[in-house]
Amino acid sequence: MRIQSTPIALPTTALPQRPRLAVTLGDPAGIGPEVVLKALAEPSLTSTCEITVVGSQRLLRQAYLQLKRQQSLGDREAEALADPDQLLILDLPLDEATESQITVGTGNAASGAASFAYLETAIARTLAGEFDGIVTAPIAKSAWKAAGHEYPGQTELLAERSGTQRFGMLFVARSPHSNWTLRTLLATTHIPLRQVPDVLTPELMTAKLELLAACLQQDFGLSTPRIAIAGLNPHSGEQGQLGREEQEWLIPWLAQARRQWPQLQLEGPVPPDTLWVKPGQAWYGAAGADSSAHDAYLALYHDQGLIPVKLLAFDRAINTSIGLPFVRTSPDHGTAFDIAGRGVANANSMKAAVQLAAELARRRMKSFPST
Numbered sequence: 001m002r003i004q005s006t007p008i009a010l011p012t013t014a015l016p017q018r019p020r021l022a023v024t025l026g027d028p029a030g031i032g033p034e035v036v037l038k039a040l041a042e043p044s045l046t047s048t049c050e051i052t053v054v055g056s057q058r059l060l061r062q063a064y065l066q067l068k069r070q071q072s073l074g075d076r077e078a079e080a081l082a083d084p085d086q087l088l089i090l091d092l093p094l095d096e097a098t099e100s101q102i103t104v105g106t107g108n109a110a111s112g113a114a115s116f117a118y119l120e121t122a123i124a125r126t127l128a129g130e131f132d133g134i135v136t137a138p139i140a141k142s143a144w145k146a147a148g149h150e151y152p153g154q155t156e157l158l159a160e161r162s163g164t165q166r167f168g169m170l171f172v173a174r175s176p177h178s179n180w181t182l183r184t185l186l187a188t189t190h191i192p193l194r195q196v197p198d199v200l201t202p203e204l205m206t207a208k209l210e211l212l213a214a215c216l217q218q219d220f221g222l223s224t225p226r227i228a229i230a231g232l233n234p235h236s237g238e239q240g241q242l243g244r245e246e247q248e249w250l251i252p253w254l255a256q257a258r259r260q261w262p263q264l265q266l267e268g269p270v271p272p273d274t275l276w277v278k279p280g281q282a283w284y285g286a287a288g289a290d291s292s293a294h295d296a297y298l299a300l301y302h303d304q305g306l307i308p309v310k311l312l313a314f315d316r317a318i319n320t321s322i323g324l325p326f327v328r329t330s331p332d333h334g335t336a337f338d339i340a341g342r343g344v345a346n347a348n349s350m351k352a353a354v355q356l357a358a359e360l361a362r363r364r365m366k367s368f369p370s371t
């Protein structure tokens with residue numbers, strides 16, 4: 001089903017009861033179309049929110065037909081796929097020349113430009129009040145760069161276009177073993193490792209902690225959360241013997257943070273190698289672990305936080321942008337060019353991203369009903 005790309009002005013009396021989510025296709029050469037079609041085949045998701053796919057209807061249909069062909073030839077039970085003709089699609093067609101440059105499995109300037117346009121459009125329509133949140137299928141940073149878009153990722157474009165100065169990258173995952181929820185915020189993200197010690201400052205940590213506390217309160221109903229803050233160096237510097245950052249500023253900053261936010265139960269700087277023991281035990285449901293694990297973790301750099309997240313929950317963790325004026329979630333994986341087009345992508349993280357976006361949007365609609 002194709003809808004014209006004209007603003008949908010709802011009369012104020014007809015406020016939507018279900019959250020309206022824009023789901024962007026991501027890089028059309030990656031697994032985005034596949035995981036979107038698999039996720040939107042879930043009635044439990046599509047019944048709780050109104051979903052509009054933002055991207056090329058033609059490329060989505062091509063992905064659908066390719067997956068259907070593979071399933072007809074395969075000996076495995078065919079995984080349900082949403083029929084593009086049954087979906088609400090905000091169609092952003094490519095001209096013939098550009099579309100001919102899209103090769104499934106290879107990100108390039110054409111696929112980068114397409115995925116950039118999908119997200120740009122979803123942001124503009126959300127800011128115009130047409131959507132309550134955005135779920136973004138994966139893009140390839142390298143393809144964005146090839147298309148001339150110098151952003152570290154989707155998060156930065158979302159922040160720039162929504163005029164958001166302070167924002168964060170939070171990973172959320174609900175354990176299938178214990179139903180315990182892992183929440184990990186990254187203090188720094190897409191920067192080279194060697195820059196991390198210089199980018200980390202007390203001001204940055206304060207900004208991230210404020211965002212995290214507000215998110216835990218607003219989106220998860222946690223007003224006195226237990227938060228663990230990671231150390232930077234091995235053994236958190238071993239009293240300065242293995243690095244000085246903890247002694248020089250991180251420990252003093254934490255002492256000041258405890259005074260500034262008495263409602264937060266702050267632990268740290270926790271030695272990074274043992275920080276993840278309790279969440280790991282809580283994830284697998286060890287007796288009593290969920291009471292000793294924390295409500296949230298503040299990791300100091302990308303892989304310090306994401307190695308444990310993806311180790312425990314690669315197939316279900318959700319990247320949630322906090323601080324934006326609307327909900328945004330994304331699967332934790334990327335475009336997976338190496339398996340794109342083969343029909344073997346796991347769509348659970350995409351499903352979890354849609355489900356969390358609907359939950360958060362619904363919660364915010366109740367907290368801040370439109371006037």
Ligand SMILES: NC(=O)c1ccc[n+]([C@@H]2O[C@H](COP(=O)([O-])OP(=O)(O)OC[C@H]3O[C@@H](n4cnc5c(N)ncnc54)[C@H](O)[C@@H]3O)[C@@H](O)[C@H]2O)c1
Nearest residue numbers: 138139140141142330331332333334335336338339345346
């Ligand atoms: N949400 C996002 O937009 C996002 C997240 C991470 C990486 N990326 C981008 O994706 C591109 C590729 O990144 P990468 O190779 O580091 O990570 P990746 O997640 O794309 O792939 C890593 C490995 O995991 C596998 N994999 C990923 N998702 C899978 C799924 N749903 N089902 C089964 N297997 C899956 C891949 O086949 C690959 O072997 C890069 O350009 C990166 O910037 C985007």
Ligand SMILES: N[C@H](C(=O)O)[C@H](O)COP(=O)(O)O
Nearest residue numbers: 153154155156319330332333
């Ligand atoms: N760092 C994320 C991850 O590894 O899952 C991902 O690259 C997020 O990037 P965006 O800002 O494009 O969502």
